[in-house]
Amino acid sequence: MSQNQTTDAATQGADQFQAAGAYSAAGVTISGLHKSFGDNEVLKGIDMEVAPGEVVCLIGASGSGKSTLLRCVNRLENPNAGTITVGEHEATHPDVNLDAMRRQIGMVFQQFNLFPHLSVLENCTITPRRVLGQSKAEAEAEALAQLDTVGLKHLSDRRPDQLSGGQQQRVAIARALTMKPQLMLFDEPTSALDPETVGDVLASMRKLAEAGMTMLVVTHEMGFAREVADRVVFMDQGLVVEEGPATEVIGSPQQPRTQDFLRRVLNPLAE
Ligand SMILES: Nc1ncnc2c1ncn2[C@@H]1O[C@H](COP(=O)(O)OP(=O)(O)O)[C@@H](O)[C@H]1O
Ligand SMILES: [Mg+2]
Secondary structure (H helix, E strand, O other): OHHHHHHHHHOOOHHHHHHHHOOOOOOEEEEEEEEEEOOEEEEEEEEEEEOOOOEEEEEOOOOOOHHHHHHHHOOOOOOOEEEEEEOOEEOOOOOOOHHHHHHOEEEEOOOOOOOOOOOHHHHHHHHHHHHOOOOHHHHHHHHHHHHHHOOOHHHOOOOHHHOOHHHHHHHHHHHHHOOOOOEEEEEOOOOOOOHHHHHHHHHHHHHHHHOOOEEEEEOOOHHHHHHHOOEEEEEEOOEEEEEEOHHHHOOOOOOHHHHHHHHHHHOOOOO
16 A cells, blocks of 8 residues: 555646646757767767657667767767757857756756755755755745655655665656756666666656656656657667657667667567
8 A cells, every 4th residue: 555655646647746847848959969989989960859848768778879968968078069959058059058058957867866964855955045046945845846746745854865766766856856947858767776666756757747848868668668758769879770759669660770679678588
């Protein structure tokens, strides 16, 4: 029963997210993106579009450049060539206001990066207080509203090490949402989790998608991609090989490299 209660809390309606967040979604346009590390050309000319409010799942083998692509979008990496726009910001323009642009982008990683010495609530208020200049009361009200959307308001006094991995990841999502982002980037958010905690994280992400957030999600969760993604993009060796509706790319992939990748992901024991 406690399992069900947790799941119920994590899957309450999308309207709750909207009430807490009131999102205005930003789109992303990537064209001709190249990125090398020394001699290693990791991104070889990527064109990709995520419309405002759209959910795109990015799939592909390890090393194909998925994380590098995400990191270029908020300029944690500097591209060698190409352009990226996020909402009204041209990420690749020399005069871009990186602070303003990054405030619109929430990022959730495989590792949650919560501050271990702070409570869940403090983890969710520290950045809005420092960066947005919110008062303690204002930041706490917003943080509790976001923690409620991921079903964790009742654990706001806990420290991260008192939570499961899945709960910590939901805190990381709530923390990102307190900054009122217009785009959320997820880089394998469930890959480090115990299997039984994955579902509640995906449920929170689905709810966020239903609330209209623009989401670019690197994931190996094909069930999530099928169910939640508007589009799936398959990358291999620094190039987009195939993209389209999830039912097409996952259900009946056309390219041999996509077929091979999905065969290995969906049926790891096969020859
Ligand atoms: N900071 C870096 N310095 C050097 N090489 C890197 C760096 N980040 C990524 N790479 C290389 O880029 C390639 C793609 O990595 P990555 O974007 O992490 O792929 P994926 O997320 O699809 O597994 C890999 O060969 C990786 O070793
Ligand atoms: Mg990666």
